[in-house]
Amino acid sequence: MTKRKDIIETGWNLDNSYARLPKALFTSHSPTPVRSPKLIILNDPLATSLGLNAEALQSEDGVAVFAGNRIPEGALPLAQAYAGHQFGNFTRLGDGRALLLSEQITPLGERFDIQLKGSGRTPYSRGGDGRAALGPMLREYIISEAMHALGIPTTRSLAVVTTGESIIRETDLPGAILTRVAASHLRVGTFQYVAKWGTAQELRVLADYTLKRHFPGVGADENRYLSLLQEVIKRQALLIAKWQLVGFIHGVMNTDNMTISGETIDYGPCAFMDEYDPATVFSSIDIHGRYAYGNQPYIGGWNLARFAETLLPLLHADQEQAVKLAQDAISEFMELYHHNWLAGMRAKLGIFNEEMQDKSLIEDLLSMMQKYRADYTNTFRALTFDTTEDTVLFGTPEFAQWHELWQARLGRQEESKASSHQLMRNSNPALIPRNHRVEAALEAAVKQGDYSVMERLLGVLSSPYAHSHEQVDYCTLPAPSTRPYRTFCGT
Numbered sequence: 352m353t354k355r356k357d358i359i360e361t362g363w364n365l366d367n368s369y370a371r372l373p374k375a376l377f378t379s380h381s382p383t384p385v386r387s388p389k390l391i392i393l394n395d396p397l398a399t400s401l402g403l404n405a406e407a408l409q410s411e412d413g414v415a416v417f418a419g420n421r422i423p424e425g426a427l428p429l430a431q432a433y434a435g436h437q438f439g440n441f442t443r444l445g446d447g448r449a450l451l452l453s454e455q456i457t458p459l460g461e462r463f464d465i466q467l468k469g470s471g472r473t474p475y476s477r478g479g480d481g482r483a484a485l486g487p488m489l490r491e492y493i494i495s496e497a498m499h500a501l502g503i504p505t506t507r508s509l510a511v512v513t514t515g516e517s518i519i520r521e522t523d524l525p526g527a528i529l530t531r532v533a534a535s536h537l538r539v540g541t542f543q544y545v546a547k548w549g550t551a552q553e554l555r556v557l558a559d560y561t562l563k564r565h566f567p568g569v570g571a572d573e574n575r576y577l578s579l580l581q582e583v584i585k586r587q588a589l590l591i592a593k594w595q596l597v598g599f600i601h602g603v604m605n606t607d608n609m610t611i612s613g614e615t616i617d618y619g620p621c622a623f624m625d626e627y628d629p630a631t632v633f634s635s636i637d638i639h640g641r642y643a644y645g646n647q648p649y650i651g652g653w654n655l656a657r658f659a660e661t662l663l664p665l666l667h668a669d670q671e672q673a674v675k676l677a678q679d680a681i682s683e684f685m686e687l688y689h690h691n692w693l694a695g696m697r698a699k700l701g702i703f704n705e706e707m708q709d710k711s712l713i714e715d716l717l718s719m720m721q722k723y724r725a726d727y728t729n730t731f732r733a734l735t736f737d738t739t740e741d742t743v744l745f746g747t748p749e750f751a752q753w754h755e756l757w758q759a760r761l762g763r764q765e766e767s768k769a770s771s772h773q774l775m776r777n778s779n780p781a782l783i784p785r786n787h788r789v790e791a792a793l794e795a796a797v798k799q800g801d802y803s804v805m806e807r808l809l810g811v812l813s814s815p816y817a818h819s820h821e822q823v824d825y826c827t828l829p830a831p832s833t834r835p836y837r838t839f840c841g842t
């Protein structure tokens with residue numbers, strides 16, 4: 352009966368490839384049931400694209416799956432083992448409050464991890480309670496879905512349920528579970544774990560699994576493990592460039608929070624930058640600014656070097672040659688990143704072709720933005736719509752001079768003004784999940800049980816390049832505050 356319901360009615364079409372990997376990589380483990388699950392939000396379009404029936408997911412049995420109270424037919428839940436450099440220090444970690452429920456095979460034959468986050472203690476929990484609070488889970492839902500709409504590779508959010516139980520933090524908070532969907536949860540830290548505590552054979556199995564799952568185009572005739580490294584470098588060079596282009600600050604780029612698939616993962620202390628400043632940090636624990644906006648590309652390179660180290664035994668039988676191959680691959684990261692960033696910045700300024708001086712044109716704009724504390728998103732929006740009158744920056748002679756150079760630059764390409772404008776519209780979001788808007792949505796949801804603020808926010812964030820009337824209100828900046836915005840980890 353249950354089988355019919357899960358498979359035929361709900362559409363769960365599950366497989367468990369990770370569970371077939373060497374035992375050292377995970378521990379089979381079930382979620383801890385919760386008192387009284389209640390569905391807070393369900394991502395209908397995502398459910399449909401996964402081949403799931405949104406209506407069936409909302410039934411009591413459907414919600415019980417999101418709560419960890421019922422294991423759907425065919426799932427073999429497990430906690431993944433991983434390690435990670437946290438703020439530079441190597442530590443043994445693992446899913447301490449999450450479980451890989453199973454893998455959903457979509458109608459198109461794609462495979463996605465279905466993970467429950469906040470589903471109770473696991474053998475990797477250390478001192479933690481294995482639980483998550485409603486506010487941070489809704490925050491991950493809002494920001495990850497906004498990132499997806501912005502065109503940035505990311506894990507997705509399928510549902511949030513409350514558990515009917517309180518969790519103890521500084522105060523008692525409503526407990527919640529997020530169902531996270533990812534191309535996979537393989538991280539740099541997964542490889543670090545196996546390289547440190549596993550066998551050579553386990554490392555090879557993990558690398559082969561990763562190649563098959565994420566890079567099926569890599570042929571048998573090449574150095575497959577070097578290709579793996581190069582492909583991950585390419586994906587991260589693209590991902591981090593995309594972050595920089597929208598002003599996204601991840602906040603905790605530890606190696607356990609860097610995926611192999613190239614998706615953004617772990618929306619703990621992340622936030623979007625308002626005023627342009629490369630030193631921007633929001634995370635309360637990032638006191639030295641290791642993960643500041645301007646540092647993200649360098650940290651990306653550092654993390655990838657840690658990934659490369661794990662692959663050394665597979666790259667070449669001769670250690671010296673292996674190191675040389677790894678170093679050559681890593682040295683390409685910055686160039687690839689810069690290429691992507693420059694291409695994205697050109698598009699943000701409506702530029703189609705390439706000129707040597709483009710980089711300095713862009714850098715001049717950015718340094719003026721920093722000097723006059725201009726809002727990053729709104730500056731590019733104003734340039735797109737030529738509404739450059741109402742900020743300090745736009746009133747300066749420096750800007751007027753820059754504007755003239757920019758206009759002359761646009762004149763030196765074949766494309767029309769109209770095509771330039773269209774390119775800018777498609778490259779400069781009307782809005783981002785502004786910190787004050789996200790906070791207001793969470794406050795209404797968590798304190799008043801009013802989800803309408805969040806639903807409206809999710810609505811406008813779902814088409815960030817629409818530049819529609821409904822979005823105008825959401826472009827406004829927060830009232831000036833004496834206290835800087837702060838975000839928190841692992842909450």
Ligand code: AMP
Pocket residue numbers: 444445446447448449475476477478479480481482483603607608617619840841842
């Ligand atoms: P994060 O900061 O979310 O990347 O988590 C770092 C590590 O801490 C991971 O191994 C998590 O599973 C673990 N962790 C975070 N919060 C909890 C919690 N409440 N209970 C148990 N483990 C946790």
Ligand code: MG
Pocket residue numbers: 607608617
């Ligand atoms: Mg993490």
